Structure formats: structure tokens, C-alpha cells
Amino acid sequence: LGENDMMAYLVMMANRLLELRRVLKPTGSIYLHCDSTASHYLKIVLDGVFGKDKYCNEIIWKRTSAHSDSGQGSRHFGRITDTILFYNMSAADSTWNPLYRDYDEKYVDRDYRRADPDGRRYRLDNIQGPGGEKKGNPFYEVMGVSRYWRYSKERMQALIDAGRIIQTRPGAVPQYKRYLDEGKGVPIQNLWDDVSVINNRAGEFLGYPTQKPIALLERIIQASSNDGDVVLDPFCGCGTAVHASQSLGRKWIGIDITHLAISLIEKRLRDAFPGIEFDVHGTPKDLDSARDLATRDKYQFQWWACSLVNAQPFQGKKKGADSGIDGLIYFQDDNGPPKKIVVSVKGGENVSVAMVRDLAHVVKREKAEIGLFVTLADSTDPMRKEATKEGFYDSPVGVSFPRLQILTIDALINRKEQARYPDLAQGGHTFKKAKVQEKETVQNKLF
Numbered sequence: 001l002g003e004n005d006m007m008a009y010l011v012m013m014a015n016r017l018l019e020l021r022r023v024l025k026p027t028g029s030i031y032l033h034c035d036s037t038a039s040h041y042l043k044i045v046l047d048g049v050f051g052k053d054k055y056c057n058e059i060i061w062k063r064t065s066a067h068s069d070s071g072q073g074s075r076h077f078g079r080i081t082d083t084i085l086f087y088n089m090s091a092a093d094s095t096w097n098p099l100y101r102d103y104d105e106k107y108v109d110r111d112y113r114r115a116d117p118d119g120r121r122y123r124l125d126n127i128q129g130p131g132g133e134k135k136g137n138p139f140y141e142v143m144g145v146s147r148y149w150r151y152s153k154e155r156m157q158a159l160i161d162a163g164r165i166i167q168t169r170p171g172a173v174p175q176y177k178r179y180l181d182e183g184k185g186v187p188i189q190n191l192w193d194d195v196s197v198i199n200n201r202a203g204e205f206l207g208y209p210t211q212k213p214i215a216l217l218e219r220i221i222q223a224s225s226n227d228g229d230v231v232l233d234p235f236c237g238c239g240t241a242v243h244a245s246q247s248l249g250r251k252w253i254g255i256d257i258t259h260l261a262i263s264l265i266e267k268r269l270r271d272a273f274p275g276i277e278f279d280v281h282g283t284p285k286d287l288d289s290a291r292d293l294a295t296r297d298k299y300q301f302q303w304w305a306c307s308l309v310n311a312q313p314f315q316g317k318k319k320g321a322d323s324g325i326d327g328l329i330y331f332q333d334d335n336g337p338p339k340k341i342v343v344s345v346k347g348g349e350n351v352s353v354a355m356v357r358d359l360a361h362v363v364k365r366e367k368a369e370i371g372l373f374v375t376l377a378d379s380t381d382p383m384r385k386e387a388t389k390e391g392f393y394d395s396p397v398g399v400s401f402p403r404l405q406i407l408t409i410d411a412l413i414n415r416k417e418q419a420r421y422p423d424l425a426q427g428g429h430t431f432k433k434a435k436v437q438e439k440e441t442v443q444n445k446l447f
Contacts, residue, residue, distance in 0.1 A: 001041075010041055016234060017049045023232070027095045029056070029088040029224040033212070039083040050087045057190045059084040061216065063197040088224070099223050100185030101194060112180045124175035127151065127165065143167045143174050188219070195219070211237065217244035225250055239265030246273055259283060259293075259300050263307030287376075287410045294347035294376055302326045305345040305374050308412040309419040314343075324362040327372075333422040334396045340368040341421055346375045356386045360404055369393045371404045372419050379406045395422050 001007045020030060030050070034042050039058075047055065061082045088094035112121040129137025129148040137148040142156060142165070149156060159165045159176070167174045195216045217240050221231055227249045233241035236254035238261060245252035246269065256262055262283060269276055283304060284290040294301040303313045311327030327343030344359045356373060363371040370393055373379075383406060390404040401420045411417040 006038065006041065009038065010045055013042065014045050014049065017045060020232075020234065021049055024089055026089050027093050029086065029094055031059075031220050031224075032085045032087075033061075033082060034085070035082050036079065039085065043085055046085055046087055050089075053091070054087045054089065055085075056088055056091075057084075057086040059086055059190045059192060061195065062191070062193040063195075084220075095224055095226060095229070097223055097226070099188045099219060101188055102185050103180075103183065104186075108180065121180040122177045123180075124166070124168070125178045127156075127174065127176045144171065145173050147173065188223075192216075192219070212240045214240055214244050214247075217241045218248060221245055221248055221250060236265065237261055239268050243268060243272060246276070259304035259307070260313055263303065266307070267310070284413070286413060290376060290409050290413065298347050301347045301376075302345045305347070305409065306343055308409070309343060309372055309374060309407065311341070311343045311372070324358060325366070326374075329372075329421065331422045340366060341370040341372060342366055342368045343372045343374060346373070346377070349377050351375050351377045351379065351383065353380075353382045353386050356383050356404065356406070360386075360390055363390075363404065369403070370401060370421050373404065373406045374409065374412070375406065376409045378408060378410075397422065 001010075017030075024030060030046075032042060032046065043055075043058070061084055062080060063082055064080050108121070111123045114123065115121045127150055129135060129150040131137065132148040133139065137150060138152060139146065139148050140153055142149065142160075145167075151159065156165065164177050165174050166177055195213055197213065221241070221244055225231060228251065230251045230253065231241060231245040232253045232255075234255045236242055236256045239254060242252045242254040242265065254265060256265075262280060266280065269278065284293050290301070290304075293304065306313050306327035309327070309329070311329045313327055314325045324344060325342050326345040329341040329343065330338040331341065332338045342359070342362055344355075344362070346355060359371045359373050362368075371390075373387070387402070387404040387406050390402075392400040393403050394400050399422070401422070405419060407417060407419060
């Protein structure tokens with residue numbers, strides 16, 4: 001492969017897979033999601049780390065029915081599938097719960113045509129012994145028909161007494177009544193074509209670029225873990241795996257490198273599970289750690305600071321010119337279109353009146369109602385006086401809010417003050433809220 005992005009990625013993944021193997025229980029499994037450009041390389045890495053005998057499946061997820069890269073002008077077939085590589089630590093001891101899909105309606109209508117007087121649907125199944133005498137099947141007469149049967153005489157009579165063996169007409173070979181409601185469904189295979197990709201019309205859509213559907217993660221978690229087990233997602237993104245784990249009664253640990261992702265997950269979990277308790281490690285907890293983050297990575301600092309006022313970072317993961325906007329909040333306090341709040345974050349030790357004036361200009365340019373000036377350094381009297389010149393936003397709900405607000409990181413961390421704007425519960429949003437079935441569960445502290 002040489003020295004290139006793919007080799008760098010595989011080296012990065014190999015180191016992490018070694019650590020994942022170290023912490024994986026003997027009963028545990030690992031699922032690695034990837035696309036066709038890397039799946040074959042990653043399988044070799046997984047074989048090397050876990051052992052080729054630990055390979056279980058290459059699961060093909062059909063995430064969509066059509067894709068724009070198969071449109072006019074392309075010179076390849078449409079890429080509509082992703083790969084999930086499934087390994088476990090022990091073929092004999094790993095946790096495994098077979099899963100089933102509902103029967104197809106056409107199959108039910110075709111095969112379960114018959115019904116009892118109470119409406120209970122059934123189909124007729126063959127009870128003759130395959131292989132006859134050679135396979136040890138007994139030969140005797142049932143309802144005037146002599147055959148090799150798959151049941152002993154005693155078992156056959158018990159089924160007849162229970163009404164499970166019937167003869168459709170005199171002389172016909174008796175058959176077994178198999179009821180529809182006794183079937184578990186169709187066992188799930190390694191082609192998953194019943195879980196659709198998330199689009200911007202889906203209720204659980206959060207706008208995160210690599211978001212996976214909850215149904216996909218729930219299937220994986222249900223198959224390879226039990227209630228109370230621990231699920232680890234070391235690249236948790238917008239938190240779908242930890243969300244699914246919480247819904248299914250599992251304990252969980254999620255890891256991500258960006259404060260954007262962590263902030264989104266915190267909001268997502270608190271929206272979905274009111275009263276939930278969990279610990280977050282690695283985010284600033286005091287002014288010194290906030291300064292450290294601002295020094296190391298100003299973009300990560302901006303994304304984290306936006307979360308303190310419940311704002312969505314303006315550029316997501318992109319870096320570059322921000323036009324004076326670091327975060328956005330939308331709210332709706334009347335029947336008109338959503339209204340806007342712009343956020344400006346300053347991570348330097350020196351702030352000035354000019355910066356406050358700049359934010360005031362951005363508020364006017366963006367036709368926003370409120371501007372939030374979030375600063376690591378303390379504000380000055382001239383800055384606060386400049387902010388008060390902008391007056392108030394008078395909400396139709398009867399409350400007025402300062403149009404320009406200066407908020408210090410220290411005060412926000414220690415909850416000495418908070419941003420003031422109309423209640424988002426009235427229809428506004430920052431990060432989108434995923435629609436889920438809420439359950440009254442509490443996540444225990446992990447440490």
C-alpha cells in the first residue's frame with residue numbers, strides 16, 4: 001500500500017483494536033462498521049488482532065435503495081451498501097441471542113390460508129419420516145394411512161388428542177397444524193435490507209454526518225449482549241450506540257475525540273431520558289482546564305463553549321472563516337418563522353469593546369434577535385456598557401431579554417449566570433432532538 005491515508009488509517013485502527021481486544025470479555029463480541037474501500041483491509045487487521053477463527057460474519061447493510069453516485073456520468077454501479085465485520089472472543093462462550101424478523105405478508109397470506117373458528121391462522125406441515133426405515137423412523141397406521149412417521153406412536157397420539165394432527169379428507173395423508181402465532185419469525189441473516197439510512201425527514205435525524213439509525217445499533221446490541229451488560233463504543237459520534245444501550249437496559253461507555261460530539265450526546269441523552277445520570281470525563285471542569293483547551297485547540301474550545309449556552313456550533317467539524325459566528329440557537333415564540341441567536345466565543349486573554357461592537361454588527365447583519373458574547377477573559381465595564389446600548393428583545397410571550405449578553409466561561413461553568421433567551425421548549429432548537437420512545441431508566445455511574 002505504501003505511505004498514504006489508507007495505511008495511516010489502518011495503523012490507527014490496529015492500535016485501537018489491540019486495546020479493544022484487551023478489554024473485551026471472553027463472552028464479548030466486536031462489530032466494526034466500514035465501507036467497501038477499507039473493509040477488506042480491516043478484515044486482515046481483525047484476523048491478525050483477534051485471530052481468523054474468531055471471525056463470525058461479514059454483514060452487508062443495504063442502507064439505501066439508490067444513490068447519487070450511480071447517476072448520469074458515473075462509470076460504476078451504485079454504492080448502496082456498507083459492511084459490518086463481526087468477531088467474537090469465543091465461539092462457544094460468546095453471548096448470542098438469535099433475532100427474527102416478522103413474516104412477510106405475502107408469505108403469510110400464501111402459506112397460512114387456513115384458520116380455526118376463533119380466527120387463529122395455521123398451515124399444514126408434513127409429518128412423514130424423511131429417510132424412512134434407514135433413518136430409524138417408525139412405521140404404523142394413522143387415520144387409515146400407513147407410512148413412516150417422524151413421531152413415535154405415543155407422541156403421535158398425544159398430538160392427535162391435542163387436535164394438532166388433521167386429515168383434510170378421507171384417505172389423505174395426515175398433517176400437522178402449525179400455528180402462525182407460535183412462530184418466532186424469519187431468522188435474521190447476514191444481509192440487512194430492512195434498516196433504512198437516516199435522512200433529514202427521519203424523526204431521529206440530528207444532522208450529524210455519520211449518524212446511524214437506532215434500529216441498526218439495537219439489532220447488534222440485542223444479538224450480542226444481555227440486560228445489564230456493558231457496551232463500549234470507542235468512536236461514539238452523535239451517541240446512537242449509547243442511546244440504544246440505554247433504551248435496552250445495558251450499561252455503556254462512549255468515547256469520542258471531539259467536544260462537538262460529546263456536547264451533542266449529552267443533550268441527546270437528557271432529551272430522551274429525563275433525569276438520567278452519567279459522568280463525562282475529559283471536558284473542562286474549571287477555568288484552568290478551559291484555558292488549557294483553548295491553548296491546545298481553539299476550535300474544540302469553541303465547540304465546547306457553545307455547549308455551555310446550549311448552542312449548535314456554526315460550522316460543525318469544518319474549520320475556517322466564521323463570519324463572526326461560532327454558534328447558533330433558533331427559537332420560536334410566536335406563529336412566525338424561527339428566530340435566531342448568534343454566539344461569539346473568545347478564547348484569548350484580552351477582550352475589548354471593539355469585539356462587542358463587532359458582535360452587535362453581526363446580530364444586525366444576520367437579522368438575529370439576540371447575541372451572546374462568551375469569553376474566557378473577564379469582561380470590562382466599557383464592554384458591559386457597550387452591550388447595554390443594544391437594548392432589549394421584547395418577546396411576544398411578555399418577557400424582555402438583553403439583546404447583547406456578555407457571559408464569562410468561569411460564571412457559566414460554576415453556574416453563577418446563564419444565557420437568557422426564550423424557552424426552547426416553546427418550539428426552538430439547538431441540536432435537533434431525536435424522537436424516541438422514552439423509558440424510565442437511570443444510568444448508574446460508571447466510576
